[in-house]
Amino acid sequence: MTDPKIPAITINDLSIHFGSGDELVKAVDHVSFTVPAQQSFGLVGESGSGKSTILRALAGLNTHCDGQMLLEGESLQSARSKAFYKKVQMVFQDPYASLHPRHTIDKILAEPLAIHGFKNTEQRIAKVMEQVALPNKFRFRYPHQLSGGQRQRVAIARALILEPKILLLDEPTSALDVSIQAEILNLLNQLREELSLTYILVSHDLAVVSYMCEQIAVMQHGKLVELLQVDQQGKTDAKDPYTLQLNLASKGYDRAVIEQFIDHD
Amino acid sequence: MTYIGNNNDHLLEVKNLNVEFPSVHGSVHAVRDISFKMGHEKIAIVGESGSGKSQTGRAILGLSPGNVTAEKLFFDGVDLQGLSARDYREIRGKRISMVMQDPKYSLNPVMTVGKQMIEACQIQMKVSKKQAISRCIEMLEAVRIRNPQRVFNTYPHEVSGGMGQRIMIAMMLLSSPDLLIADEPTSALDVTVQLQVLAIMDDLVKERGMGLILISHDLPLVASFCDRILVMYAGRIVEELEASKLDQAQHPYTKGLLSCLPNNAIKGQPIATLQRQDSWLDGTLNAQGKLI
Ligand SMILES: Nc1ncnc2c1ncn2[C@@H]1O[C@H](COP(=O)(O)OP(=O)(O)OP(=O)(O)O)[C@@H](O)[C@H]1O
Ligand SMILES: Nc1ncnc2c1ncn2[C@@H]1O[C@H](COP(=O)(O)OP(=O)(O)OP(=O)(O)O)[C@@H](O)[C@H]1O
Ligand SMILES: [Mg+2]
Ligand SMILES: [Mg+2]
Numbered sequence: 001m002t003d004p005k006i007p008a009i010t011i012n013d014l015s016i017h018f019g020s021g022d023e024l025v026k027a028v029d030h031v032s033f034t035v036p037a038q039q040s041f042g043l044v045g046e047s048g049s050g051k052s053t054i055l056r057a058l059a060g061l062n063t064h065c066d067g068q069m070l071l072e073g074e075s076l077q078s079a080r081s082k083a084f085y086k087k088v089q090m091v092f093q094d095p096y097a098s099l100h101p102r103h104t105i106d107k108i109l110a111e112p113l114a115i116h117g118f119k120n121t122e123q124r125i126a127k128v129m130e131q132v133a134l135p136n137k138f139r140f141r142y143p144h145q146l147s148g149g150q151r152q153r154v155a156i157a158r159a160l161i162l163e164p165k166i167l168l169l170d171e172p173t174s175a176l177d178v179s180i181q182a183e184i185l186n187l188l189n190q191l192r193e194e195l196s197l198t199y200i201l202v203s204h205d206l207a208v209v210s211y212m213c214e215q216i217a218v219m220q221h222g223k224l225v226e227l228l229q230v231d232q233q234g235k236t237d238a239k240d241p242y243t244l245q246l247n248l249a250s251k252g253y254d255r256a257v258i259e260q261f262i263d264h265d
Numbered sequence: 266m267t268y269i270g271n272n273n274d275h276l277l278e279v280k281n282l283n284v285e286f287p288s289v290h291g292s293v294h295a296v297r298d299i300s301f302k303m304g305h306e307k308i309a310i311v312g313e314s315g316s317g318k319s320q321t322g323r324a325i326l327g328l329s330p331g332n333v334t335a336e337k338l339f340f341d342g343v344d345l346q347g348l349s350a351r352d353y354r355e356i357r358g359k360r361i362s363m364v365m366q367d368p369k370y371s372l373n374p375v376m377t378v379g380k381q382m383i384e385a386c387q388i389q390m391k392v393s394k395k396q397a398i399s400r401c402i403e404m405l406e407a408v409r410i411r412n413p414q415r416v417f418n419t420y421p422h423e424v425s426g427g428m429g430q431r432i433m434i435a436m437m438l439l440s441s442p443d444l445l446i447a448d449e450p451t452s453a454l455d456v457t458v459q460l461q462v463l464a465i466m467d468d469l470v471k472e473r474g475m476g477l478i479l480i481s482h483d484l485p486l487v488a489s490f491c492d493r494i495l496v497m498y499a500g501r502i503v504e505e506l507e508a509s510k511l512d513q514a515q516h517p518y519t520k521g522l523l524s525c526l527p528n529n530a531i532k533g534q535p536i537a538t539l540q541r542q543d544s545w546l547d548g549t550l551n552a553q554g555k556l557i
Binding site for chain 1: 286290311312313314315316319366367370411415418423424425426427428429431449452453454455456457458459460461463464467482484485486488489490521522525526527528530531532533535536537538539
């Protein structure tokens with residue numbers, strides 16, 4: 001067991017840039033936050049504000065970054081070890097792109113087990129398929145033969161199958177209907193409790209992050225504009241004008257409200 | 266400017282549409298006897314994952330990989346089933362556009378975003394390259410892409426999820442279609458940009474008489490944005506409602522969906538889930554809202 005007092009993840013002054021000159025993008029601009037062990041940490045904000053880039057950097061998929069990332073108190077080196085991926089798994093925003101198109105679901109789920117030398121493959125596949133509410137018959141289909149939501153559940157199953165301690169979840173339920181979303185969110189909460197997991201959850205759905213998370217970081221233009229504590233009732237005390245605008249926008253389509261939006265540049 | 270047309274003149278008429286995927290393991294009947302008519306309005310299709318929403322959209326566009334049959338599939342007086350492949354292509358893209366559910370998958374990964382947009386624009390609108398560029402930039406700005414010039418030169422893997430979705434929407438609106446089928450078009454957008462993008466579509470419906478089919482999982486959003494909602498379950502339309510009356514839904518599946526919203530959940534307690542009933546598999550509602 002790891003010491004629960006050591007934060008699961010610490011990000012210190014992280015900056016990630018793409019391109020140069022006129023086309024320079026400060027995708028992540030001096031961001032710092034700490035995710036205590038066994039916490040669920042929400043990341044919300046503007047489209048293109050750097051949320052996925054942060055998760056990808058943690059997962060070792062962005063090598064050119066400035067600043068520091070610590071996993072359970074230890075600095076992450078640019079090449080991630082096999083042990084790292086046993087501990088940390090990511091569910092990508094774009095499930096279609098992250099599932100091998102020529103592999104059956106069965107093969108997609110068996111592969112990480114083989115890489116990490118797990119035995120009882122059959123049992124584990126059956127178990128995660130049940131956890132994400134996918135009927136067994138889907139095991140022998142290819143990704144293009146599934147609906148969007150079914151593909152997303154395969155992506156979640158693939159992350160869960162290695163029983164990681166930390167899950168980086170990029171919009172895990174935005175492709176799911178609300179009934180399947182409810183089942184997946186309940187499953188994530190139940191697993192977190194049973195297995196003491198830590199989550200970073202990216203979502204644009206404020207109701208989802210307020211329900212799931214203890215803290216929420218709000219991002220805009222690569223910067224962390226506000227860090228919110230979520231109370232027992234799922235309420236936050238937002239002050240930043242951009243966060244307030246997000247809260248307003250989440251109440252549904254209202255033309256008068258939209259006209260009032262300002263670009264917080 | 267408001268579109269003054271007869272709202273009852275049917276832009277799209279679908280009668281008993283079926284989509285089936287034959288296979289050695291038994292066929293998958295993805296869409297079962299779907300019928301609906303729509304005018305120059307905003308209709309939403311909501312429903313269970315795998316219930317056939319995307320396949321319905323693709324079938325209308327003539328792009329379903331399955332076996333499609335229908336008693337009627339009429340678009341603006343044109344019998345879509347009678348079209349040659351060439352005539353269908355002509356309608357597709359120019360008069361009916363679809364924003365696909367997986368935006369990045371629909372983009373060519375080895376071609377810059379700008380090049381793809383210009384190509385699409387020139388095919389759809391028969392304009393010069395210069396005109397195409399300015400039209401594309403204009404559309405990217407309309408969907409709130411902050412730096413269209415930069416995005417023009419990027420490859421699909423270099424844009425964020427929400428930017429990818431907005432690029433697809435911009436591309437589908439280049440030629441101002443008469444019918445837009447938008448499959449989860451805003452699921453990766455933050456809520457402010459989401460509303461702004463919907464407002465663009467709303468303008469096209471109100472000012473130019475476009476018809477919009479919005480496929481979405483976001484019940485509160487479609488209730489506040491659309492005119493009508495079709496609820497699908499296991500390949501069928503199980504209920505049809507006026508959007509503003511979603512809270513008066515009769516079908517147990519629709520009611521169940523509403524109870525699963527995280528908005529109503531209490532932190533620390535499980536969210537209500539749905540107990541699916543076998544009777545919903547073939548259940549439709551009669552005029553009194555009773556299951557038949
Ligand atoms: N490989 C890359 N090359 C160039 N630019 C990139 C690359 N990856 C990301 N970017 C840019 O970095 C910025 C942040 O992207 P990111 O995917 O992190 O946003 P996001 O917050 O996840 O947005 P969304 O909510 O839309 O998914 C965007 O402007 C994007 O274009
Ligand atoms: N090529 C295919 N071969 C066999 N079955 C398929 C194929 N494509 C789709 N299906 C099945 O057809 C059904 C309907 O799929 P569709 O993509 O229309 O669902 P959907 O309602 O859009 O779901 P979601 O909300 O998850 O996107 C699903 O059960 C799916 O598994
Ligand atoms: Mg993202
Ligand atoms: Mg779909």
